Amino acid sequence: MTDKRSHDNTDDNDDDDDAMTPIPDSDVPAGAALVTSKLGKDYGDGMGLVGLDLEVQPGELVMLVGPNGAGESTFLGLAAGLIEPTNGAAWVLGQKIGSLPARAGTSYLPDAPVLYDDLSLFEHIEYIARMHATQEWEEYADDLLDMFNLTDRSDDLPSRFSRGLKQKTALILGLIRPFSVLLIDEPFVGLDTPGQETLVEVLADVAEQGAAIICSTHQMDLTPKATRCIGLRDGEMSYDGPASPEKIRSLVGG
């Protein structure tokens, strides 16, 4: 993303080379936000994902769907670098997943919110924004808190929030820092209707700004905004094409 939350441009500090990590070029398809090649995960007692080849371009909003256990969470974890592939590889903006530059460009939200017990909501936002070298995050933080109706709770501990409020907190944390690829696992779970509507709008807006979004969900409200749908079944890709409610229903239930 190239908005006001972009990474610190450190041109002023060019002399301090040791503290800078340059992002090198790569041989993977140029311009793609996320590329996977024969990406697979064998858990030992079953395949989580079987040799997935995929290319996602900037600005795409991809719905990832499939029946339970189809491999959506495994794929998202692999793409985020939290799960290690047993075969194949993946790149974010040409950088090997898990590398420091790839981590800088990838925002991942797991299906269950992961929050510190001892930090307030605002402290969460501040330190996560700063750990991603985000510039001018304060104004955007206020906007996000306002959008998700959490302005009055910013000094509270999210660990004491309800499931829905925790989910909103996790979404804010995923959005506050700059990213080129946003990976979200079941983000609508626990959200109230206004929260769901806000999320759909935010995701569409983020994609419009140039980020690639891969969202594992069965929420039909996202379908009109989605530019692509990928179906998974038994760890293999079963569909790659436009998203429609009928198609999603058949991919999940059929």
Add this chain to the structure above:
Amino acid sequence: MLIDTEATTGALRDLRRARRSNRLENIHWIDAVYRVYITALFGAIGVIFLIGKLPDDKLSAASLDKLAEQGPAALGLFIAVAVAFGLRSGGRGGPLTLEAPVVQHELMAPVPRESVVRGPAVKQIRFMAFCGMVIGAIIGLLAGRQLPGGVVGPTFFTALTGSLIAILATGTAMVTSGRRVGWWIANAIAAVVLAWSVVDVMVKVRTSPLTWLGGLAFWSIRVTPVALVGVALALTLGVLGVLGVGDLSIEAARRRAGLVAQLRFAVTLQDMRTVVLLRRQLSQEKPRNRPWFGIGRGGRMPQIWRRDWQGYLRFPVPRLLRMVGLSIVAGLSIGAMWRGTTAMFIVAGLALYLAAYDAVEPIAQEIDHPSRWESFPEDSGRILILHLPAAIITMVVMCGIAAASSLVLVPGNVVGRLALPMVLSVACAATIAAAVSTAMGAPNVAGLLGFGQDMLGFVLAARLVAPPAIVVVSLLPLLGAGRNADAINSAKVSNLVAYPFFLIFAAGMYLRYKKPSHL
């Protein structure tokens, strides 16, 4: 595009500072001081109790010479076991237990990973070194009473050695984890390390660096300069571990983060069954896909009996080794008890209790699946009781292994005369104790509040202590055997064995008529 890692690392430092400050603000200092006081008080009582149980005659010159000669190798073997545990833990992504938010937000941020994990690694190695020092100091304090020259020297050197053993084991685990050494390779190295120390013990030589390190503990008796090589090894591995752990597996760190959080919660709740299950998940201990051998289908074998043995036949190697290992520990502890360290029967009882936790796995499986349970026509207590025979037979085998192990320290004729009356009662006690503990589940604290705040702590402690106490009590008849190997009073032991059976019967009734709290 460049990432300013100095700024991101600075943010990480600020985050940790904020967390520390928030935590300190929320500490209830009076509670914390009270807990430290209680822990210190009970610790001191325990040490004084143990001192009272140990013989305080000074060792003869010949015994001292033998101790200085053979002690380092024996301690070296113990160190090898600790290192083997470290290798095993590192091969599975341990020993670092990061919090889930640390993995999710810090390890996934554009911050050099060594900056993220170095702090927790130093904290963990420091804590382990402290624990090792305390344990070493207690051992030195206890052993020093039998050594010439007072307790200060032995206490200092055993505390130092304990601390270094902890640093060595933790550092080894961190190096293994940071280097991403595979599980099989780590185990193979552990086997070599163990075998080397076993050779030192058997052949009575000092070739292993772990034996050299063990020599440090005996410096109050005899100074062996080669121990400094062991010291250097321990410190080097500690430093290398902290420096190299940044390359740890994120997947393992994430898995451990989730499981350790649950494990701590289960321990807080005193839910021992959940602790056992989470511990197995943490070490990725899964049942075998195929049984060791088939027992066929059909026939007249009762269904519950058949299911029990089908379960045992799928036990993985680590679980079987753990049961055998605990039985050997029990046997050696009984041997030490025979040799005069009476309090070791408590260790023996605890070891058999832990072994029985695996033996009652079929019962635990029933309790873990309440929906399946509710579909059975039989009442719950009867099903639990019907599971017991297979578990008791398994524990009889384990008690047999314990008896055989005790031969290392106890004359054969003594073991022969006492094993027969004791094995069945101890096996029954261990089985029923583990089954009761499993069936009890977590305490209903809200319900127990009716006892009043003051009594609640005692009730919770009693729930925790009662099951292992059954096993410990079942070993008490051994004390009636006397100390003369040529005049063992096996008749008295046989008579005393009747008393633990009252306890076993009472526990069996509890199991039969008290519905498990999970249901």
